[in-house]
Amino acid sequence: MKNFEIPAYYKSSFISTIKELRKVSDPRKKDFTPTLLDFGSVQFLIARHFGFCYGVENAIEKAYTAVEENPKKNIYLLSQMIHNPIVNDDLENKGVRFIMDTSGNQIIDWRELTRDDIIIIPAFGTTLEIAEKIKSVGLTTEEYNTTCPFVEKVWKVSNKLGENNFTIVIHGKHNHEETRATFSHSNAGGPSLIIKDLKEAQFLEQVILGKESEEEFYRVFKNRYSKNSDIISRLDKIGVVNQTTMLATETQEISDFLKNTMIKKYGVDNYKQHFADTRDTLCYATNDNQQATIGLLKEKADLAIVVGGYNSSNTSHIAELCEERLPTYFINSANAIENKTTLNHFDFHNKKNLIKENYLPVNKKITRIILTSGASCPDTIVDEVLDKILEFYPDTTSKEDILAGLN
Numbered sequence: 001m002k003n004f005e006i007p008a009y010y011k012s013s014f015i016s017t018i019k020e021l022r023k024v025s026d027p028r029k030k031d032f033t034p035t036l037l038d039f040g041s042v043q044f045l046i047a048r049h050f051g052f053c054y055g056v057e058n059a060i061e062k063a064y065t066a067v068e069e070n071p072k073k074n075i076y077l078l079s080q081m082i083h084n085p086i087v088n089d090d091l092e093n094k095g096v097r098f099i100m101d102t103s104g105n106q107i108i109d110w111r112e113l114t115r116d117d118i119i120i121i122p123a124f125g126t127t128l129e130i131a132e133k134i135k136s137v138g139l140t141t142e143e144y145n146t147t148c149p150f151v152e153k154v155w156k157v158s159n160k161l162g163e164n165n166f167t168i169v170i171h172g173k174h175n176h177e178e179t180r181a182t183f184s185h186s187n188a189g190g191p192s193l194i195i196k197d198l199k200e201a202q203f204l205e206q207v208i209l210g211k212e213s214e215e216e217f218y219r220v221f222k223n224r225y226s227k228n229s230d231i232i233s234r235l236d237k238i239g240v241v242n243q244t245t246m247l248a249t250e251t252q253e254i255s256d257f258l259k260n261t262m263i264k265k266y267g268v269d270n271y272k273q274h275f276a277d278t279r280d281t282l283c284y285a286t287n288d289n290q291q292a293t294i295g296l297l298k299e300k301a302d303l304a305i306v307v308g309g310y311n312s313s314n315t316s317h318i319a320e321l322c323e324e325r326l327p328t329y330f331i332n333s334a335n336a337i338e339n340k341t342t343l344n345h346f347d348f349h350n351k352k353n354l355i356k357e358n359y360l361p362v363n364k365k366i367t368r369i370i371l372t373s374g375a376s377c378p379d380t381i382v383d384e385v386l387d388k389i390l391e392f393y394p395d396t397t398s399k400e401d402i403l404a405g406l407n
């Protein structure tokens with residue numbers, strides 16, 4: 001995979017060495033067992049795959065290049081570059097300004113932009129409507145377009161479905177920038193609908209089988225369906241794509257469920273004309289991170305710490321997998337750890353900051369912690385979290401000796 005130039009302060013030599021050692025011993029990434037770092041009274045289980053993905057590194061490289069190449073120009077990002085506050089803050093400190101917030105609310109009026117400005121499209125991509133808006137200002141989007149190729153792949157699959165007269169069912173979070181962009185692109189090719197979970201797939205089945213009314217469909221999927229076609233009459237042919245960072249098991253469950261819906265309606269011999277058997281459109285990083293998390297959870301541990309931006313979809317899914325098995329704390333930096341007993345963490349289900357007392361086990365000879373992060377989290381942050389926790393345990397093995405032991 002391509003190597004990108006990203007600022008050194010997002011890299012950790014400690015974490016990079018561990019990743020490199022695993023890569024050398026398992027170049028085809030077949031082994032998703034974690035790496036055990038045994039510091040003595042505290043041990044860390046580090047995921048086989050975590051941290052910056054291809055799309056994030058590509059976006060970071062292009063954004064910092066834009067800053068470097070255009071010192072005298074106004075540089076705008078459509079919205080957050082990636083879902084990590086540290087990276088976004090750093091770009092803002094370098095003078096980059098965000099045009100919209102993550103929900104698509106305008107922060108800077110389009111009229112402020114001129115044709116001499118620079119615009120960066122984030123890794124999530126953007127909608128056709130916004131791309132049109134940018135063009136109308138006289139700006140081009142090509143030079144610093146950091147749309148991830150794995151997101152573009154979803155758009156291609158959607159277009160193909162549209163061309164073959166299938167209605168595109170997008171499994172995703174309708175407020176997420178990527179899903180808004182995917183909906184816009186797929187809507188241009190064919191009727192499209194966003195569903196968020198299995199419960200909504202079950203409701204959709206009722207509509208397809210004629211057991212729920214059109215009114216209910218429009219109420220439940222308000223602002224999440226194509227308005228430029230009679231979508232209800234087009235539900236006789238459907239195909240599923242997904243936001244690249246969804247939970248793999250959930251996406252598979254939804255796809256299997258809707259396939260079964262079409263079998264119920266049209267029979268096992270005919271369903272293929274009504275259900276496009278697309279493979280999921282999750283990206284490699286989502287798959288690898290989730291598999292690595294499953295690998296982590298096969299080991300015994302006292303707690304899990306998942307590091308990443310609180311609006312990061314892929315990170316919340318890693319936390320979701322972990323919390324099924326053990327106490328899990330989703331934090332965005334080492335600053336969330338106040339001391340040995342108090343930690344601030346994020347409840348992504350209810351979008352609330354929480355405080356946890358006594359998050360580390362007491363009176364245990366050896367504490368074992370699962371430590372991992374999402375695809376938009378710099379390794380330096382994970383390293384800082386590790387260092388902070390090590391401070392609470394005296395007489396631990398040095399990091400140099402740990403690395404020497406792994407070699």
Ligand code: SF4
Pocket residue numbers: 053054055056123148149150151244245283284285286314375
């Ligand atoms: S998580 Fe996947 S789709 Fe998103 S930027 Fe990374 S590689 Fe691309």
